[in-house]
Amino acid sequence: MLDVELMKALASDKRLLILEWLRDPVRHFPPQRDGDLVDDGVCSLYIAQKLGVSQPTCGEHLRVLAQAGLVRGKKIKQWVFYQRDEERIAQAKEQLSSEW
Secondary structure (H helix, E strand, C coil): CCCHHHHHHHCCHHHHHHHHHHHCHHHHCCCCCCCCCCCCCEEHHHHHHHHCCCHHHHHHHHHHHHHCCCEEEEEECCEEEEEECHHHHHHHHHHHHHHC
């Protein structure tokens, strides 16, 4: 049975976009002053700007993705940087393909 958190995370076009962008952060985001795009992840500010939503709205999308285990947040100074959890994403893909 598919877990509810995973289904909730995948039910939004915006969250799917975030996952797509985080797959190749160097291609989709500008260089950051703090935190390396690949090693540390992408600052939530950049994600909100690219998504065209407010910080709180973006934060909610990222929270749902994190609850499903699809992204991880890392705090650097006062910012939180997000990157994909590739192991969990692979598990989710396997789970989805076996359910259908």
